[in-house]
Amino acid sequence: MxxxxxxxxxxxxxxxxxxxxxxxxxxxxxxxxxxxxxxxxxxxxxxxxxxxxxxxEDLALDYHETFAAGLARTVADRSAGESALAALRREFLAGVERHDAVIGFSSQGFARMISDSPTLTARLRDLHDQREDALAQVLAADTASAPGDLTARAAAALLGAAHRTLFEHIMDLTREGRSNRQIASTVTRSAHQVFGLLETSLADYAMR
Amino acid sequence: MxxxxxxxxxxxxxxxxxxxxxxxxxxxxxxxxxxxxxxxxxxxxxxxxxxxxxxxEDLALDYHETFAAGLARTVADRSAGESALAALRREFLAGVERHDAVIGFSSQGFARMISDSPTLTARLRDLHDQREDALAQVLAADTASAPGDLTARAAAALLGAAHRTLFEHIMDLTREGRSNRQIASTVTRSAHQVFGLLETSLADYAMR
DNA sequence: CACATTTTTAGGTCAGTCCTAAATTTATGT
DNA sequence: ACATAAATTTAGGACTGACCTAAAAATGTG
Known part of the structure; x- marks a missing residue:
């Protein structure tokens, strides 16, 4: 074989x-x-x-597995003493340095192609959703939450919302024609702001 | 005419x-x-x-205007001294008492119809998204935020995520065959939990 | 009642998705 | 090396949702 x-x-x-x-x-x-x-x-x-x-849509957005599994993997791989929020923030900031496509970096043509197409924006939403579901599963397993307990799903929704907001922010800046370097600089500050919003809510959640 | x-x-x-x-x-x-x-x-x-x-999809989900405008309207209509979070929580809890379709109440057949259909679940995601966008616009206008400031969008994403999580929770319980009365009782507690998660993050945001 | 406007109809085109059977290409065992 | 098995590609078509256009029918107005 x-x-x-x-x-x-x-x-x-x-x-x-x-x-x-x-x-x-x-x-x-x-x-x-x-x-x-x-x-x-x-x-x-x-x-x-x-x-x-x-x-x-798969012809334009070909990284579904990587994309959908990303957040769950980051949380599953976090080190001792690190919360889910801290791990995701750390990994996001590393992605900014890498200009990683998974957090939203691309080219102006690509960003325009997506926002000009209802089909592709819908598909992107779908990917964000799958990513959130996978994260919720890892969080539920990791915190041994009872069935019917909404905490893991709610936390995944909030963390997913933060990532989606930052993703769209990067896409906006890309469409406007900013360089990846400039975007990275702007988004680093944005990321501290957005994850900071969740700090008081989730600082202790899913601490390993 | x-x-x-x-x-x-x-x-x-x-x-x-x-x-x-x-x-x-x-x-x-x-x-x-x-x-x-x-x-x-x-x-x-x-x-x-x-x-x-x-x-x-419009044949099955015919309340798009009402649905998409709901959160924005609640925030726009909030009273003096009430934060966006407090207004949305208050209105959600009222919707629970009303068994309101806009927050997720329906029948078992309807809930099954939606979750059995990828097209309809995608359309529902789209409606959640439009609802979040409308909320973000109201928040941005109301807090007079600078263009490029992510705060309103991030807050709308978090509040939208809370609503979406609770919506899906109601749909889950509906699919399982629980009565609307029993669902209302369960979801009231869930709502306090989920909105409570955001309390420390957003208690002072968009206070009127 | 005649005329203007709105709504409905019929028929067709087009693209995306799915299906089947056949043909082609590649791998494997003797 | 060759025959056989397995995987891949191909051609053609069926079906549906979305869209378009011109004509017909129904309704409102002078």
Whole structure:
């Protein structure tokens, strides 16, 4: 299993489709480009596009697993004596330094493509939601909360809301044409402000 | 203008379509019922269904204006000396007593219809989002916040997250078959807990 | 009652999603 | 090395929701 050639070809096909799609989307907008055009540009059958990317949105937002699992992973991996809030803030600030796509960094063309498309903004909301659900599960397990107890879900909702707000802030600045470096500087302050808002509410929650 | 007969017929047509749709959706699920079937059941043309309800989801979730404007209205109407958080908590608790659909009360069939349909859960997320945006606008205007200041958006996100968490909690209990009276009793406690979480963060925010 | 306006209808186009069966390509066992 | 198995890609089509246009029907107004 996992033989080289077949796997290689699959990755090449996937990459060819993804590249063609991204180019067309940024050129002409997500909604006006059809799957048939993408297939033609990548020189594959329409069905092959669908096989690799079940929904059209997946062609533009291809990091769902990484994105959806991020917050839960950060909390699961936090060190002793660190609260969930502290771990998420630390990791977010590190992401700012990295200009990480997972917290909202991209290019002006990409940011415009997303905000110009109702389909893609809806899909992004969906990803934020999955991310929050995964976080809620980790928090519930970690704090051994009783079934029916809302605390973990509420905390996940608040922490998810903070991340989503900062994500949208980064996207706004990106659309305005600011450089990633300048955005990083601005958002570092924003992050301290937004996480600071939750400090008094969640400072002791899910302390390991 | 606004002559009686024409307006009456429109309302009747709208009601006939909505009733047929609701009945079919609860019987057989949102996704498997087609617009053509709804049109046939209501004895109108397919296009008439689309004219009244531009998206299929509107046939099941018909309170978008009321829903989306609710939080913003509550905050705009709050009395002197009341914070945004206090006003929203007060109004939510009143909604619990009313068994208000806007905060999540419905029937088991309705709740199941929604959670069984990805399209409808996505649409519900969208409504929560619009509601949060409207709240953010009111908060920004009311606190005279500088452009680029994230505080209003962050506060709206946290308050919206609280409402969404409680909404989902009510839907969960409804799906489990609890009576609205029992749900009201449980959710009153949940609301105090969830809004209490935000007390230390937002007690002084947007005090009028 | 004739005329203007609004609403409904019929018919069609288009794109995204899903399905099936066949053809092609790659891997594996003898 | 070759036959066989497995995985991938292809072609074609079905179905639905969304959208469009022109005509028909219903309603309100002078």
């Amino acid at each position: 996992a033989t080289g050639l077949r796997e290689l070809k699959k990755q090449q096909t996937r990459q060819a489709i993804s590249s063609a799609a991204t180019r067309l989307f940024i050129e002409r907008g997500f909604e006006t480009v059809t799957i048939a055009e993408i297939a033609a540009a990548a020189q594959v059958a329409k069905m092959t596009v669908t096989n690799y990317f079940p929904r059209k | 606004a002559t009686g007969l024409r307006e009456l017929k429109k309302q009747q047509t709208r009601q006939a379509i909505s009733s047929a749709a609701t009945r079919l959706f609860i019987e057989r699920g949102f996704e498997t019922v087609t617009i053509a079937e709804i049109a046939a059941a209501a004895q109108v043309a397919k296009m008439t269904v689309t004219n009244y309800f531009p998206r299929k």
